[in-house]
Amino acid sequence: MNTLYRLGQFSIALTFPALAILLAVFGLPAVLLFLSSLNAPDFSLTNYEAFFSRGANVRVLLQTVEVSVIATLMCVIVGYPTAYIFAAASKGLRMALLVLVVIPYLTSFLVRTYAWIVILGDGGLINTLLLELGLISSPIPLIYNRMAVYIGMVHIMLPIMVLPLVSVMVGIDKSLSAAARSMGARPFAAFCRVFFPLSLPGVLSGSLLVFVLCLGFYITPAALGGLGDAMLSTFIAAQVESSFDLARIAASSFVLLGLAAVVLGIFGLDLSGAQDSRPHPAWKSPPDWLRSFGAPTRRVKELAARHRAKRWASTLYQAAGRGHLWKVVGTAFVALVMFYLLFPSVVVIIMSFSAGPSLHFPPRALSLQWYRSFFNNPSWTDAAWISIQIGLAVAVLSTIVGTLAAYGLSRTFPRLRSTLTMTILTPITIPSIVVGIAAYLGLLKVGLIGTKTGIILTHSIGATAYVVVIVSATLANFDRRLELAAKSMRASPLRAFTRVTLPLVRPGIIAGALFAFLHSFDEVVQTSLVSGFSVRTLPLKMWENIRHEIDPTIAAVASMLVLLPVAWLIVFYFTLWRSRPTVSGVPLETAS
Template identity: 60%
Template structure:
């Protein structure tokens, strides 16, 4: 009894509800899936051999990695200057710019993909404009090709690249660049030698997130690409839909998972930058080559040192002259990137008020026809109701379990916290098709396939991860002395949490709830695997409509999702403002 009492007093116990859900729905099934890929108990590599001995499979795997790397590179090229310009803007302007980046990020990825179908289609916005003005006679092939896939992937992933870099760049001390310039360094040199190295953690995080998420893309290649643009997720889903040979599917899933883990290992091997310190001897050919290149560069630097010294002496007290051209160019680039993120959503909202039977922009006449069609069709109403019911249930489970897990892990040992956090983040960091197959197997074990409870549990593992991450970020800045002060006044642990801790971390809790709801409301891949034929959520209904019968009703549904994202953003801001006011009031009372 004493051991049990001591265990229940450990903070890590608070993470047990989240761990139990994750282990039952995803953890145990992913291990079971791994065993099935090797045909255990009789160990065999036949499934992996069958995959790699098919040239078409290898081509799809190579194509998946190539497309993911290309999309990540494009996002980095566009996202880094965008993040830099946002971080250097005035505080008020920066807040507006971040909001304009966050709104597309919170909007359904299915709605954002649909926007590019409307823009790039044979009868889409661009082709209609060119034909109506006599520039072309036949539609340009802007869709169902690699260009359209890259455009859709970059559009969806660009906020994921920008936001981590902005969070890092805002915290960089700009006086370091000013100090470098006062010592004679040019603007570019001070940026390259001072600012850029300090921003690398944000670059690593953004690239890692974008690449891993791109590996699991299913909707965008299927909606915007052709047969030659298939990614491994599409290949796996097609195999699940046709034969569902679990060992073969498991092998394909773990090959995709291996690529994701390889990138996690390469990028996440040492984020502190401590490797490569002076005095370490390289142990392989790459290390010796890097050392040789380093010695050559140092020799070149020493050879040019006299020239650099003279240049520094002549420029150290000379103010650098820069005209307004860089500022104008930066403003134009930033405006183009924000327009790229925002305008497709605006087009969808405007087109949803069209009175025409087809896509028309700008609309010849405004009407609520397609909203009446949306709310008057039982199939759309039923899908919307099912999504709200599932989303609310997922939000409740994820908020409670994720908040408790974050609260307990914040007080646990760092090693235990790191291991459990890595496990709990797997549902949102691994490719969605892998998570979906494992979840399918887990719900099959419990007999919950094709039920709302099964879909709720399948969505909850990702929702718990989002809630835990956001609440943990809030707890990182939480002053625990307030809790100790309350307990010293004879307040119990529950009352201290309810009266002190919870009000102060409420923005994180609400933020986690918002992201859990959005995750559930936007989920397509996992839902399509575990829902069966009896339950249709709004994303599944939209996906079926996009694939078979595109009409402006989808524009009305997409517009509602965009408005929903804005509502959630306002709710988060209101909670943050209220909590900030409460914290300032408590601090003022403490000083008095």
């Protein structure tokens, strides 16, 4: 008890387990990897010079940047109006729409990639429909090209853009735009001068996250793109499979990592909650020499201002005639976005009930043969059982160390908290393949390649980051005076934590554990590197089938994985919304 009390006085010590795992699995191996890229102990830039001296490498690098930028812009173009409509909706409708966005976000990206293969393939849904309607005589090439890559990447990344945008937009005071309207500003001007500048932090955070994650894309471009659509992660994976030249792989990995680090360093992504939330002006005042050119137009603006004032006064108490039209347009737009996000999963579920030797949409006859094939095939069930075992172990480990770290971070100095939080979040803010290669090098040194323990440790560093984010968000709304009140009534630190703090943060802990399990259950890039081909998880089995089209059973597996996030949300609902936290048996309505 005294040990726990002394440990509680040094909150920073609670982050040590998470930092120790991160340092052992990723930190130190990343340093060794960087030294290998420099040919230590000779220290030269030969490997980097070799990388940039080859035109093919440079083209792949530029192509990676190009694809990532365009995919990010597409996410902004689609995500911003979607988030704006979400933020303007009522609270109940907004929550329902966010749930519909979260479901595909939590669905396995392998499932979503497979769904687009089913839809865009030569024998897929679109080509089959067009052939049956007689609009085409032969399948059109909808897959294995750049557009298919964009469709798949935007489908996966769009929720990551929408969620931070909605979070920022909901927090914007609507009275500011109303005040601008009351002073004669038109709706578009009020939006451009007031609302949009205040929403820029969400645009920046979402864009940076999407761009950095797109840099590390490997599965989707490899499955949906052609030979000319390879990205740098695909190039690195090919190096690993063909000839494991550690120095060259290290150089390629740090080129990709350096690109991500430069972008994050320039724009200053901060997921720790320490970002500057003060509103910034939309633009600075023009210099004096530029301002002098505006003198001839001032008289025209004054006349226009008088006209706008008269028009505003005459229409102040009139009903807005365009309101209904914009509602219809907004509803149609959101419906299209929801269709884009949800329809691929629906297609996979329906096709999984196809009878016969192949899959069809819609099925010509209904059958459970592919589900029976899954449960009667040991290669599928063994892979699923291994993934479940690893996922549960990752959930337990990451929840314990992540909760301790989040609790310790909530009680440290803001600047130190920001630094440590960003350190813990490193595995999910840099390309996944770089983390996998560093983890491979670290586990190779201790003989854990090809073991479940090695995979658990590799998955845990990313899962811990998610737990820290979720539990920290829960602790941000926790009133520490409740804990102090319990201690003032002679409750020990342990008793105050178990009777006061734990009941209030329990929903966040459970949500973090479930998210950690899903993260592990869906991981394929890092697993493929550290499994050593001796531990075959369900995602690895699925990826093999997607690449070689071996077994239609994957449709049944994919449909079951689509239902996994739905089950997660149901558990989260009963944990967070239906359970009333209590302190010593007294229900609390709020924790803030």
